[in-house]
Amino acid sequence: MTSGSRHYGARTGMENTMKTVLLISALASVLIVLLIFVFTMKEAMPAFREIGIREMLSGRVWRPGNDQFGILAMIAGSGLVTLGAVALGVPLALGTAIFLSEIAPRWISGIVRPSLELLAGIPSVVYGLFGMVVLVPLVRAIPAPGNVGFGLLSASIVLAVMVLPTIANVSEFAIRSVPKGFREGSMALGATKWETIARVIVPAARPGIISAVVLGLGRALGETIAMIMVIGNSVVIPAALNGNPLTIFLSRARTLTGNIAVEISYATGVHESALFATGVVLFILIMLVNTSARYLLQSSISRGGK
Amino acid sequence: MTTGNKTAAIFGLALMAGFSACGEGQGNGNQQVSGPVEISVVGSTTVQPLAELLSEAYEAVDPNVMITVSGGGSSVGVKSASDRSADIGMASREIKDSETADCPQIVVHTIAYDGIAIVAGHDVDVNNITMEQAGDIFSGAITDWSELGGASGVITVVSREEGSGTRAAFEELVLGEEALITENAILQPSNGAVRTTVSGAPGAIAYISFGYLDDSTKPMMINGVLPSAETVSTGEYPVFRPLNMVTYGEPVGAAAQWLDFIKGEDGQAIVAAEGYLPVN
Amino acid sequence: MAFSLLWLTGALSVLIMLFVVGYIMIQGLPGINVEFFTTSPRGGLSGDGGIFSTIVTTFYMVVVTLAVATPLGVGAAIYLTEYSENAESIIVRKLVSAARFGVETLAGVPSIIFGLFGYALFVSALNLGFSIASASLAGACLIIPVIIRTTEEALKSVPVSYREGSLSLGATRWETVWKVVLPSAFPGISTGILLSAGRIVSETAIFFVTLGGSYRVPHSLLSGGRTMALHVYYLAMETRAFDKAMSTAAVLVALIVLMNLSINIITSRISARSR
Numbered sequence: 001m002t003s004g005s006r007h008y009g010a011r012t013g014m015e016n017t018m019k020t021v022l023l024i025s026a027l028a029s030v031l032i033v034l035l036i037f038v039f040t041m042k043e044a045m046p047a048f049r050e051i052g053i054r055e056m057l058s059g060r061v062w063r064p065g066n067d068q069f070g071i072l073a074m075i076a077g078s079g080l081v082t083l084g085a086v087a088l089g090v091p092l093a094l095g096t097a098i099f100l101s102e103i104a105p106r107w108i109s110g111i112v113r114p115s116l117e118l119l120a121g122i123p124s125v126v127y128g129l130f131g132m133v134v135l136v137p138l139v140r141a142i143p144a145p146g147n148v149g150f151g152l153l154s155a156s157i158v159l160a161v162m163v164l165p166t167i168a169n170v171s172e173f174a175i176r177s178v179p180k181g182f183r184e185g186s187m188a189l190g191a192t193k194w195e196t197i198a199r200v201i202v203p204a205a206r207p208g209i210i211s212a213v214v215l216g217l218g219r220a221l222g223e224t225i226a227m228i229m230v231i232g233n234s235v236v237i238p239a240a241l242n243g244n245p246l247t248i249f250l251s252r253a254r255t256l257t258g259n260i261a262v263e264i265s266y267a268t269g270v271h272e273s274a275l276f277a278t279g280v281v282l283f284i285l286i287m288l289v290n291t292s293a294r295y296l297l298q299s300s301i302s303r304g305g306k
Numbered sequence: 307m308t309t310g311n312k313t314a315a316i317f318g319l320a321l322m323a324g325f326s327a328c329g330e331g332q333g334n335g336n337q338q339v340s341g342p343v344e345i346s347v348v349g350s351t352t353v354q355p356l357a358e359l360l361s362e363a364y365e366a367v368d369p370n371v372m373i374t375v376s377g378g379g380s381s382v383g384v385k386s387a388s389d390r391s392a393d394i395g396m397a398s399r400e401i402k403d404s405e406t407a408d409c410p411q412i413v414v415h416t417i418a419y420d421g422i423a424i425v426a427g428h429d430v431d432v433n434n435i436t437m438e439q440a441g442d443i444f445s446g447a448i449t450d451w452s453e454l455g456g457a458s459g460v461i462t463v464v465s466r467e468e469g470s471g472t473r474a475a476f477e478e479l480v481l482g483e484e485a486l487i488t489e490n491a492i493l494q495p496s497n498g499a500v501r502t503t504v505s506g507a508p509g510a511i512a513y514i515s516f517g518y519l520d521d522s523t524k525p526m527m528i529n530g531v532l533p534s535a536e537t538v539s540t541g542e543y544p545v546f547r548p549l550n551m552v553t554y555g556e557p558v559g560a561a562a563q564w565l566d567f568i569k570g571e572d573g574q575a576i577v578a579a580e581g582y583l584p585v586n
Numbered sequence: 587m588a589f590s591l592l593w594l595t596g597a598l599s600v601l602i603m604l605f606v607v608g609y610i611m612i613q614g615l616p617g618i619n620v621e622f623f624t625t626s627p628r629g630g631l632s633g634d635g636g637i638f639s640t641i642v643t644t645f646y647m648v649v650v651t652l653a654v655a656t657p658l659g660v661g662a663a664i665y666l667t668e669y670s671e672n673a674e675s676i677i678v679r680k681l682v683s684a685a686r687f688g689v690e691t692l693a694g695v696p697s698i699i700f701g702l703f704g705y706a707l708f709v710s711a712l713n714l715g716f717s718i719a720s721a722s723l724a725g726a727c728l729i730i731p732v733i734i735r736t737t738e739e740a741l742k743s744v745p746v747s748y749r750e751g752s753l754s755l756g757a758t759r760w761e762t763v764w765k766v767v768l769p770s771a772f773p774g775i776s777t778g779i780l781l782s783a784g785r786i787v788s789e790t791a792i793f794f795v796t797l798g799g800s801y802r803v804p805h806s807l808l809s810g811g812r813t814m815a816l817h818v819y820y821l822a823m824e825t826r827a828f829d830k831a832m833s834t835a836a837v838l839v840a841l842i843v844l845m846n847l848s849i850n851i852i853t854s855r856i857s858a859r860s861r
Binding site: 011021027028043098125133134193194218221225257260287 | 589593609613659660661662669670682689691692693695696697698702706727734758789794795816822828831832842846
């Protein structure tokens, strides 16, 4: 201990300093979460106080000019468009995930996987632009009274494409995590490849797949810009346009995220506070969704480890 | 070159170097004042395009000035002027009493009058409606074009979002005290988006600021009067509102000069060219 | 039969990508020329002009946001990976689990909430106004979780033997981190930085409420502006210049492709090295 001992004091000092500095950095993320929570709640409090949480959550009418701040229509809008996105996107994502992990030869995966990555990287405003220019006129062609193309269907399609990479990615991970023994055991018992996939692997990967879907759900709930460009932003609880109940998807709607983005520019006073309150509702909703996704993923990993 | 921290430090240095280089490039070499004079303008997205054109025109005359125009909405505009975070605020409506009460030093400069036109898509065969019918259409009382004498088809109302100065003015002037814009209306966050929606959607009708009139949509006559600068100035066309710029106290320096420019001949010529009404 | 269905889904994913990207490129590429990159957008409603100022704003946004977020994120990850196992006091342990909880939560918050928060805190309360400063502070909050996560992954993949060897030679923990672990983890860390840069380039909602939307070239941290993504939004919503919107979108997509490629190259180098 010759050359080091001369600087030992300085080096220890450096060590301790850096330890503290790094600890502070680690706390930065906690600080940010706290700040976000505190500030958003602070701005939202006037609305909660003056309007009341129950009024907001159950009110069907949103007319700030009339002091009416019900966000039920937005909750319905967010819920329905996410449902549509999941209905369209999950079969495709799951199929692609199974395809990539079980069936595709390597050179094909080399094409499909980068395609998914590319889809994941496209900015949401570009998806919105694409939706406005291509999808809305296409949906407009469906004959139904009052259908102008803007609405849940266009938005669901856009959203489905946006969450497709996330769901496919995590599902593939879950499927790959299924131990080799399952596959080999099943084949040894005489099952065909398809039977193995359908009856053994997918059920084994189910918690992971569910967590993938829930993760995609979380992403879908948080999407803003693409939604306000194609969904119509009408403050109505979506309803079927004619006798056919499926036409509910041709109805216009407004999402919780869209509520904030569209009106934040011009809001003052209680109106502005109500928008922050919408943010709080959204935040809680997504936290619930993400926590359950994480929980499901943990249980799938621990199961797969056996 | 070992760690992310070093990279960050290099980023920071490059940034500072970049910014200082930019700053020097802006001002003229032989200026006594270091760098250009800046005016920050914040507020209504309706006034924003007009303000941008006026700023370009003024900067051509006085290259020493740099005017930055941002959006944010009429309310943000008034608030920014009140708390002096911006030099000038833009509002596409009258200043509210509550806003004057909050900040009595606010000075309002009306730079133009903007008519609000009712437009429809080219597929609509109705050309003329009464003021009362207009109110009924937008409040949802009339839902089909056949009720107005046109071919049968659902009327799709397109509107601005709540809180928009354009919408507030329209509601007050056309719908009156009682009626409200129907909840089935497609809401878009800007005049431009409203216009684009109307031009594409079948059976659509909307209201937009005069500055956005073009041949992608068809202007509706109200009681036989076509919306235009002339008919507003003669009083025949009743739907219009002031476009305001707001300052904290009387404006000074470059801001005052720009406002004089806007209210003067050159500025008002631009106002008229864009389809708005000059202040006189 | 079922197999052909699965092949179909794989093909469908690729087809969708080709359709979306192809449409944007076909519509957008004709409008792109040198002038498009060197002129700024004009004021008013015409949508004339190019995207020069938006490129500059995007660049500044990436640099400033990363400058703020990277030290914090990398530092946090280093602490969580290298220092927290042998934490002495209960307080520190609690703080560490709070930190992890913070990262997980932040990762799920939608960007519009970051925008709202940025507007309330940086634009209004701290009076920074619509500016690069406000926007990049809000953006930093958005990407710190990404940097923490990827840096932690990178640090964890450094073999324990590296650390043990260094420590047994008498180095302090910090010296080990600075001179041994970090250089080895550098490719992984730069992947995280590139990912975050891509995120900043693509984001719209969060900058919509914090940047202000001026079409000028920003000249200081307190200037507002618009990024390329914001420009696409303004073009689509305010003007009728959908061709310019498509061209800007095409440039954006090309930029993202380049970033993805770089990430892939770095990742394959990492895995090549570990073999």
